[in-house]
Amino acid sequence: LKTRRKLPLPPSPPADPLIGHLRTFPDPQTTAETFYDWSLKYGDVFSLRVPGKTIVVLNSEKAASDLLEKRSAIYSDRSRLGYYDNVGWGDSVIFASYGPFHNQQRKMFHDAFGKNVVSEYRAVQEKEANILLKGLLDNPNDFDRHASRFAGGVVSDVGYGQHIDSFDSEFFSVGERFIKVASAATTPSLLDLHPVFANLPSWAPGAWYIKFIKETKSFMDAIIYDNYQKVVEEMQTGTARPSFVSRHLEAMFGHKQDAEKERALKLAAGMIFAAGFETTWHAVTIFIAAMLLHPEAQQKAQKEIDEVIGRNRLPDLNDRDSLPYVQCVINEVMRWQPVTPFGLPHRLMVDDTYNGMFIPKGSVIIANTRSMTWDEEKFHEPQQFKPERFLPKPEGAGEIYPTNAIFGWGRRVCAGRHLAEGSLWTAAARILAVFSVSPITDAEGRAIKPDIKFRTILTRHTEPFECDIRPRDERARKLILDSSQD
Numbered sequence: 295l296k297t298r299r300k301l302p303l304p305p306s307p308p309a310d311p312l313i314g315h316l317r318t319f320p321d322p323q324t325t326a327e328t329f330y331d332w333s334l335k336y337g338d339v340f341s342l343r344v345p346g347k348t349i350v351v352l353n354s355e356k357a358a359s360d361l362l363e364k365r366s367a368i369y370s371d372r373s374r375l376g377y378y379d380n381v382g383w384g385d386s387v388i389f390a391s392y393g394p395f396h397n398q399q400r401k402m403f404h405d406a407f408g409k410n411v412v413s414e415y416r417a418v419q420e421k422e423a424n425i426l427l428k429g430l431l432d433n434p435n436d437f438d439r440h441a442s443r444f445a446g447g448v449v450s451d452v453g454y455g456q457h458i459d460s461f462d463s464e465f466f467s468v469g470e471r472f473i474k475v476a477s478a479a480t481t482p483s484l485l486d487l488h489p490v491f492a493n494l495p496s497w498a499p500g501a502w503y504i505k506f507i508k509e510t511k512s513f514m515d516a517i518i519y520d521n522y523q524k525v526v527e528e529m530q531t532g533t534a535r536p537s538f539v540s541r542h543l544e545a546m547f548g549h550k551q552d553a554e555k556e557r558a559l560k561l562a563a564g565m566i567f568a569a570g571f572e573t574t575w576h577a578v579t580i581f582i583a584a585m586l587l588h589p590e591a592q593q594k595a596q597k598e599i600d601e602v603i604g605r606n607r608l609p610d611l612n613d614r615d616s617l618p619y620v621q622c623v624i625n626e627v628m629r630w631q632p633v634t635p636f637g638l639p640h641r642l643m644v645d646d647t648y649n650g651m652f653i654p655k656g657s658v659i660i661a662n663t664r665s666m667t668w669d670e671e672k673f674h675e676p677q678q679f680k681p682e683r684f685l686p687k688p689e690g691a692g693e694i695y696p697t698n699a700i701f702g703w704g705r706r707v708c709a710g711r712h713l714a715e716g717s718l719w720t721a722a723a724r725i726l727a728v729f730s731v732s733p734i735t736d737a738e739g740r741a742i743k744p745d746i747k748f749r750t751i752l753t754r755h756t757e758p759f760e761c762d763i764r765p766r767d768e769r770a771r772k773l774i775l776d777s778s779q780d
């Protein structure tokens with residue numbers, strides 16, 4: 295052990311005495327880019343120190359796979375997050391320490407969203423995509439909110455059997471407020487240093503989070519408990535629609551009451567909403583941005599859809615394998631601007647060594663998705679949007695889609711990835727089939743060159759932008775109207 299400890303920590307940028315990298319640690323907006331620059335200087339594993347914590351950043355798929363996959367038995371913990379612990383979400387599948395309670399919730403996700411069962415949600419994904427199309431037809435300028443409603447619609451139906459059919463639905467406003475709370479909760483606070491700071495009075499200097507916790511606790515409770523209770527009541531009156539909660543509750547009927555299992559189910563269901571809403575929403579909007587910027591990719595995907603399935607029906611997930619270019623477009627959206635540019639940090643449970651470096655127990659391990667999806671050794675011109683890179687050679691470049699970089703690693707890999715991929719595919723393929731996305735024009739009818747900027751908090755999203763979304767022709771308009779009647 296002694297000799298291990300003598301090994302150096304992974305290399306790091308210059309640090310201040312005592313406070314380490316506190317001053318130089320980048321803000322979320324620039325983290326991905328700064329980490330990327332540091333990786334060019336310090337290699338694919340580097341470390342940072344802030345008081346009480348070592349942070350190890352993994353910048354290549356190889357390093358992430360070597361540690362987070364191959365050594366997942368010790369790299370699958372999460373650090374305690376003061377805000378979530380204090381509002382009662384700390385044991386939920388996303389934030390839980392690695393152990394039996396986390397496993398219990400993962401199993402619930404696996405039973406519901408495993409590769410072979412996820413097709414059960416196709417009808418929901420298609421219905422929600424059709425509402426999205428109708429929204430884009432009626433009010434194309436609100437495309438970002440339609441994408442958000444679509445994402446919320448899928449997760450609330452799948453999770454709780456609840457509809458979000460308009461912007462006025464209660465579930466939709468809950469989702470929108472949750473996204474705001476979750477992004478405010480990323481602000482660093484004393485709570486990150488030690489749980490004892492949760493006991494400070496709200497007037498104490500730097501204790502702003504005490505008021506924030508007080509103000510949001512009942513809202514966060516409602517996401518977990520009220521939504522669950524609603525399904526229980528609907529099941530009692532026979533009005534519940536099939537959902538993650540109702541199916542698991544049905545499976546529990548006739549068994550001895552198990553309070554721990556019920557708690558696991560409540561928390562897990564809440565995380566479908568928490569993890570699936572914002573991510574899927576942003577992916578759909580980034581897809582629209584990509585189509586605006588790359589008309590040639592848009593037209594090529596539309597041509598493929600027209601040739602393979604014609605113009606008389608909308609594509610569905612059964613068509614996925616016969617539309618390889620559409621799949622490449624969607625994969626390229628995810629690679630080009632990953633929605634979670636640095637995933638969710640893992641925590642190392644025991645001391646470890648890697649390639650002659652010492653990684654201490656308790657280190658926060660960040661898989662820097664952006665460096666992986668923009669890795670020049672794996673992707674030619676990685677900053678360019680080029681869907682054909684994923685087509686097999688000689689037609690394309692035969693590059694490999696970096697699934698893990700996008701959906702995470704080992705025993706903490708995204709528990710809803712198959713659902714997410716199906717939702718995104720359905721929305722994107724249907725938009726391509728019936729709409730064309732193009733630049734807005736000036737008073738003289740000249741196209742205004744789109745300039746799309748991105749912002750990152752925990753997830754990456756576009757800054758508001760304008761585009762012209764209109765049906766490809768009369769036939770497309772009719773298809774949208776007919777499908778919205780289903």
Ligand code: HEM
Pocket residue numbers: 387388389400403407565566567569570571573574577633634637638639640700701702703704705706707708709710711713714
């Ligand atoms: C575009 C959509 C999505 C992306 C890019 C995405 C990405 C991710 C990433 C990077 C992680 C962290 C993995 C790690 O720690 O290594 C994660 C975790 C998670 N995701 Fe997703 N996700 C998406 C959609 C969804 C959806 C729709 C659901 C729910 C149905 C979901 C449920 C979860 C859960 C529960 C976790 C925590 C897993 C754990 O800690 O064990 N995600 N996701």
